[in-house]
Amino acid sequence: MNPTLEFAKQEMKRYGVEAELVREPGLLSFEIRNTGGKKEIAYSSEVEALYGIYDFAERFCGYTFFEPGRDVFDAASIGSIPEGTAVPQRKPLLKRRGLIQEFPFNDETPALFDWMAKNKLNYLLVWMKYYDDIPEEFKCAAALRGITIESGHHNFNYWIPGEKYGKEHSEFLAMLGGKRITPSGTMTELLMSEQLCTSNPDLRAEIVKNMLEYAEKHPELETLSLVPNDGFGWCECPECARLCPPENKGDFYSISEHVPKAGTIYHDLVRDVAARLHRTRPDLKLSFCAYINYCAPSPGFTLEPGVMVHMAPYWRCVNHTIDDPKCPINSGYANDIRAWCACKHGGDVNIYEYFMGVNFYLGLPMIHFEEMFHELAWYSKTGVDGILTQFHVPNWTVYGMNYLFMARAARGEKMTETISRLFRRLFGTDEKEAGEFYHALKRLPTEAGSCHIPYPYSLFSRTGVESYEKLHVMAQKLSRKAPENRFRQELTTWTDYLLHFKKLFDDYRRGTVSENQLSVFLEWIHSNRNTRIFVHDRFDWFFDEWKRAVRKHLPWLHYNIDWEDAYIRKHEKLWRETDSRKNNP
DSSP, X not given: OOHHHHHHHHHHHHTTOOOEEEEOTTOSSOEEEXXXXXXXXXXXXXXXXXXXXXXXXXXXXXXXXOSXXXXXXXXXXXXXXXXXXXXXXXXXXXXXXXXXXXXOOOTTHHHHHHHHHHTTOOEEEEEHHHHTTOOHHXXXXXXXXXXXXXXXXXXXXXXXXXXXXXXXXXXXXXXXXXXXXXXXXXXXXXXXXXXXXXXXXXXXXXXXXXXXXXXXXXXXXXXXXXXXXXXXOOOOSHHHHHHSOTTSBOOTTTTOTTSBOOHHHHHHHHHHHHHHHHHHOTTOEEEEEEBTTBOSOOTTOOBOTTEEEEEOOTXXXXXXXXXXXXXXXXXXXXXXXXXXXXXXXXXXXXXXXXXXXXXXXXXXXXXXXXXXXXXXXXXXXXXXXXXXXXXXXXXXXXXHHHHHHHHHHHHTOOHHHHXXXXXXXXXXXXXXXXXXXXXXXXHHHHHHOSOOOOSHHHHHTSSOHHHHHHHHHHHHHHHHHOTTOHHHHHHHHHHHHHHHXXXXXXXXXXXXXXXXXXXXXXXXXXXXXXXXXXXXXXXXXXXXXXXXXXXXXXXXXXXXXXXXXXXXXXXHHHHHHHHHHHHOO
């Protein structure tokens, strides 16, 4: 028996699903039927059989699959199956639906894979350095659930490690200021300013050689990626400068107008590497990224078969949908997405999203519910093939609804029914009150102004403390109604965090905050390690920079990175002008 089908039958018993599995290859997906009391789950593939079982369990057997490793059963939610086709087949809205993992595989990975299958996600993009350490049993667990893993992300330094090639082939490294760079060996420098001499044909041959060796070592992989190191620092040698002229600057919306556009030089590399790779391994896909100063397809570039782009709308506005022409930020990204879809010639376009708040996991509100369904429908209509988002399990209470709604919207499920069912399952008879709480959370960024990119300065500089106090009271009221409910208790902790963060921010602007206050707040955050609110290591870096600014009496906006701070100031000016025009037409 097929291992996935055998596993699916085990899951039927586990969740009390009483139905007959019927294979029908022509179906677009699974379909649940009740004909005169005879219940069937028809399926087109073994993975669809598994999806159908989980769907049956959630709709009719009282289960809710909201969090990894924390299935919820409520006998009151057991429902009768209507006569006829209870859940009709539907073509998934997007064929590639998944998550982006920026951390090592760990003890939570099996529960994560389980949750992904229960929510019909089928793709995981992970850093190569983490894939190197994935246990074999995790690979099997993913394959069993129909999850494809892509080993990739920012990886110039993986294919051509600076510490190795800097000694033997310094000509492979970028030239800056007339000299080849010396690899720093530090992550900060690598991410911000160290690239390769991508026009060098010997470098390209070496990348392909290393890719083929890697693929032979990992025969289970279907896709390899070729993505620059994060940041800038593109080569300035004569040939590279011809492909990346310094006077051709990037764009404001993609926070890259201070550096040259790198689309042409990058896409020339991608085109050549893909062709070389496919001569030997036509079965392998090559992925690459559209990001910051290489967001749009360069003139004449096409997405050929076996090539796919992950388009990343970094620092997007969360107060507008991605396709809203009124938004000065998102409208630029929407144009890029249309352009990528227009240049498809057998290749694929995926959206690389940040539904974890676009803010280095600092737990600021991003309530993207109805907007999620709207955006994914627009992606499908525009020609996008897949949706992926960054995530972390440790902040699931804050962003887990975004992840679930992304999964359901990408399958083509109905918006109102899906949102209502989750609120009903999580909050029971307090569903209406919970809805009001989330609407208040949603209003918080809109109070800040027409546009909002959720870094702390944008939110806290334009909202009043009374809004946070009101949110905290609402969360406490929900919590008191079900004191045993962990999720509700964590909502109270989250709003307490937001309130204290806002107060500290206001103290900083008044010049009264101290390093000790920041240290005490950070210690309080770390005291909540048993919650799913905080990604703790991200806070250490953030608060170290804030404390340094206080200690040295420096302006503080974000992470004390000059070019980022410059865009925050430009955003502030633009928001002020935009809101002024809106209020004084």
